[in-house]
Every structure is written in C-alpha cells, then in structure tokens.
Amino acid sequence: EALSARQQERLEAVEKTLADLAHRTERRLESLQKTLEENLQKLRESNEGKLEQMRATVDEKLQDTLEKRLGHSFALVSERLEQVHKGIGEMQSLASGVGDLKRVLTNVRARGSWGEVHLSMLLNDLLTVEQFATNVRIRPDSAEAVEFAIKLPGREDGAPVYLPIDAKFPQADYERLLRAQETGATDEADQAAEALAKAKQPLTMKERLRAVEEMLDGGAATDALTEIDKLAAVPGAPKRELQHLKASALLRxxxxxxxxxxxxxxxxxxxxxxxxxxxxxxxxxxxxxxDAEAIKRYAEVFARYKATPYGEQSAYQMARLMLQNGRFKEAEAAFTKYLATFPKGKDRSDAEVERALALLSAGSAAQARKQFALLAQKAKVDAAGKLRELEGLAALRAGDKADAVKLWVDVVTTYPLSWASLSARSRLLSLGAEVPPLLPASSAKAAKAAQAGADEPPAPLPVSLPPTPAFLYSLGLDGDAEVRLASNEPEAAAAYAGRESEALCAMYGMLSRAKRRYRVGAAAVSYSALMRAPSPSERWAWDCIYPRPYAEPVRALEEQYGLPKGILYALMRQESAFDPAAKSPADAVGLMQLIPPTATRVAAELSMPYDPAALTSPEVSLKLGAHYFAKLLKMFQGSVTLASAAYNAGPKAVSHWLATGADNDADLWVARIPYDETRNYVARVAGNLSRYQWLEGGDAAVTVLPLELPVDARAPADAY
Incomplete structure (x- = not known):
C-alpha cells in the first residue's frame, strides 16, 4: 500500500510537471506565432510596397509604349483609310464613266462600231500608216475581211504577215463556243460558231446610223462627227439623214x-x-x-408650221427672246398671240407671267398689276410671293404708292427671308417706308410670352456620340462616323425620349460634316416653323436645317477672298445639300458642284494638281468653289445676284442677258432669266444667305438686296 501510495504521488507529480510543461510550451508557441505573424505582416507590407512601385514603373512604361504604338497604328489606319477613300472616289468616278459608256453601248452592233472608231484611233496613235492595213482579206480564197491587220515581217519575198484585229468579234459568242467545246456540247458549239460567222458580217448602214445616234446620246459628239464623215464617203449613204445627224452633233x-x-x-x-x-x-x-436672227427664224417656223409642235415652240421662244432683248411691246404682242393661238400650250403658265413682265416694262403698269394679282391668286407659295412683289412694283409705277407699300409690307411678313421678301424690303427702303420685322413672331401670344421671358431655353441636353462613331471621330474620320451614326439613329436617340431629333442634330453637330444633319433637320422642322422667328426652344431646329460645317476652312476662305459671310454655306446648301459626294446629271461633283472642265481651270489658277477624284474632298471642293465664286463676284462688280446666276448658268450667259436687256432692276432682271433652274437658283441662294445672316445677328445682319445691278459688267472673252 505504501508503495502504491508513493507511485500515485509520483504519477501526480509527473502529471503536474507535464501540465506545467504543456502550459509553458503553449505560451511560447503563442508568442512565437504572434512574432511570426508580425514579421509576416511586415514582410507582406514591404513586398506590397515594392510590388506597387514595380507596377507603377511597369504601367508607366507600358502606357508610354502603348500610346506610341497606338498613335503610330492610328496614324497608319488614318493614312490607309484616306487612301481607301481616295480609291473609292476614283472608283465612283470610274463607275459613273462606265455607266455612261454602258448606256451608249446597248447592243452588240453598236459596241462593234464604237470599237472600230477607237481601235482606229489607237492604231493611228501607236503605229505609222505603213505598219498596219485596213479591210484586209484574211484568206486569198475568201471575200471575208477584217477591219485592221498589223503588218509583221516573215516572208522571204518581203510580203508581210498580217496579224488580224476585228473590233466587232463578239466575246459572248466566242466564250459560248469555248464552253461548248470543253463540255462536248456539239449543238451549242455549232450555234455559237454560226453566231460568230454572222457577227463578222459588216454593219449595215442602218446599224451604223443607229450607232451614231447612241454616240450622241452618250455625249460623244466628237466621235459621232468622225463616224458621220466616214459614212458620208460610203456610196449610197442617206445624205439627208447624215445632214441632220451632223447638225445635231455640231449642236451637241x-x-x-x-x-x-x-x-x-x-x-x-x-x-x-x-x-x-x-x-x-x-x-x-x-x-x-x-438673237435677232433667231427671232426671225422662229417667226418663220411659226408662220409656216403653226399647226405643229414646232410652231408652238417657236412662237413662245420668239416672244421670250423679244422680252430678253428689251423689245417689250413686241414681246407683249407676241405672248398675247401665243396664248390666243395655243390656249393649252405647254408653256402657257410661263408665258402668262412673262406677258405681265412685258406689260410692266412697256409702260402698261395698271394692266400689268391686274395680271400679277390674278396670277398670284392661283400660284404656289413661292411663286405667289414673287408675283405679289412685282404687283407692288406695278402699283407704284401706276401711281398708287400707298397700295405698293401695303403690298410690300405684306410680302415681307408673309414670305419672310425669301427672294420676294428681300426685294420688297429694298423697295420699301427706297421709298423711306417702315420695314416690318424680317421674321415675325408665330402669334401675338408667342410674342408676348417671349417678351415676358416665359419661353426660356429648355434644359441643356447632354449628348455624346455612340462608341463606334466616337472612335471614328477621334481618328478624324468624320465621314465614316456620320455614316455609322446614320445607320443606328433609333438606338442612338433612344436615351433622349421626347427630344430625339434634337439629340440627333446635336450628335451630328459634333462632326465636321452636315449631310445627314441637314436631312434630319429637314425631316424634323415644318415649313411653318421657318416662317417665324425661332423661340429659344426652337433654335436648335434652325441650327440643324441651316448647319455650318467645315467652320474653320469656310471662315478662312471667306476672309481670304472677301466674300459675304455665309455665302459659301448658302451655295453649299443649294448646290449639294452638304453631300461631299454629290454628282449632278451635268457631271458637277462635290460640295460646290464644279464640273471637271471648270475645276481643271480653277486648279491651274491656284497652281494645284488636278485630280478628278479629289472633287469629293470637302477641302478641295471648298477651295476651288470659293476661288471660282470670288472670280465671278469680281467679274460682276461685287453683285452677289449676278455672281450667283453666273455660278449656275455661266458668266457668258449672264453677260448676254445684261447686254441685251433693259429695265434691269434686280427683281425684274431675275424674273426675266430664261432658264427656270437659274432663276430659282438665284432666289434660293439669296434666301439661304439671308437666313444664315439672320442667325448670326438678326434683322440688322441681313444684307440689303441692291436693286440696281451693274449693267455694264461683262465677262471677258476667256471667261468660263
């Protein structure tokens, strides 16, 4: 038992010792863990600091490298895209030319005749007359001949070997023959061979005459004249038909x-x-x-062929030429006779207006006034304003100044900032009469609200371009950005509910171009909204439909040439509707719609290389157009009216109208312009200019239209 008690005591002592040892070990481990965690934290913080420093250094270097590489890449992309655009412009020009050629070469026979003409020209350019022959028999035992053959050396006796060339060999039948032979389709091969044999027959005279007509329709008058001369040498050629074709080619x-x-x-x-x-x-x-000879000839046709369409046409053109030449009494009689002889004549509407003009300038003002009043009642809005302005002039010349003033005040108010309104304003100022506001308020209520400040500008509309157009814009590719935005307008405007059109106009306004912006504005703005002064909430609409793209080059060019501020925008709006790639049926190209011959001469004057594809470049078109308009403005002694007419019809036509006419106040002179397109063009450019000026500074900024034209201004002989 004593042993057992001692063992128990020892066990207890051991347990206590072990417990103390475990406790001390636990405390030491806790202390060690705490020390280790502290050291790890310090190491972690130290590493993070060093890593952050390394990251900053790496980011800085990466950013610098990335910016350099992106800058280089964007420059490369921009350069390549510019080359692509230039290539597209050249392709568009080529496609247009191919389209014109395609219209001419509508049948196989015509293509053959066309090919013969140009093959002849090509051989004459490349070879001497001794190096090729025409109409060569391909075999001694056959009457078949080819149009041309190149002479090659190769025989001992000195006789040449001929390399035949035939422009009328039809490719389609030849390819059909090859396909048939490859596939073993003997019937088809025989048909193709037969077609080829027929095609090698010379064109008939009828077919060659038809080819000449197609050349004329395609604008190839010079080539047509060459072919006509060849046909005239053929025995039995129809002399009368060839005479008519040659006269037509000379006219073209x-x-x-x-x-x-x-x-x-x-x-x-x-x-x-x-x-x-x-x-x-x-x-x-x-x-x-x-003109005098033309009047006599028209009179001859009217007298001899009154019952034909040519008699009607000649009667009208004779009267019009008399009006143009200041023979007002004769013109009035001629128009009266035309209207009586052809009550349903094709030109009746124009003849009625021109008869009233003849009456006015012939001294029959009271009668002219009645005619203008009657015509204005049944005319469309734009024409009615012009007729009422002329009615006012007739009233004044008839001695009724009070009614004249009343009419002109009404024209200024009813047809604001139009050609008629600008003319009426000048007439009022010439009499010392009070001129009403050039743009009236929409209503008395609106005017009162504006005066009281009730119509405050709407809250600003924070607008940004969608990502893709924004990226293209950042690269300077405004045209591509415009196209991309135009293809996604609903999505782009969706975030601006109730103000979608305003938002789109603002987006397009961030770009240097205005083709689509103008169209969005035209769709969003009503005619009535343009007949009154815009309220603060409507100003965006006016800025949209009268945009000011390419601001810096336009400002610089107007300053360089001393042009009226806004005239380039007025011309652009009328010429191309701000479309840099616009092309007219007359081949006028670009923002300022220059035809290639004019552009070539302007480029030469500016010492610029001429590239037809470059006419679709806004910068090039603006530079050429500004120089040309400034040239015309100087030629016509600063008259915007005459320069605008010359820009459309040519300076020689304007000189002729000035030289032959009389009673040449601006409103009368423009009303007598014989080309409908030019007459309307001058009026619309003037209206555009007045609205751009009004947007810059209200009524006071709108230039007064000079009624007196420099009638002694003339285009020089080399004018273009």
Missing part, C-alpha cells in the same frame, strides 16, 4: 453657228423634218448670241 459639241447653218441646209434638202430643223437652227442661233 457647242459649235452653235456651224450647227445653225447645218440645220438650215438640212431643211433646204426637203428631208420631211423641215419644221424641226428650222427650230433647231433658231435655237443654235440664240445660243450663239445671234
């Missing part, structure tokens, strides 16, 4: 005096087309500036 090539003589000669040959040919002869004389 603008050889007007020669054309007049040729049509006259054709009519003398009793072709059965005398009325047509004499009418065309008179037209050619008028275009050559031989």
């Amino acid at each position: 090539s603008r050889s007007y005096l020669e054309a007049a003589k040729a049509f006259q000669a054709a009519a003398m040959s009793r072709s059965g087309r005398e009325a047509e040919q004499l009418t065309l002869s008179a037209r050619a004389l008028a275009r050559a500036g031989k």
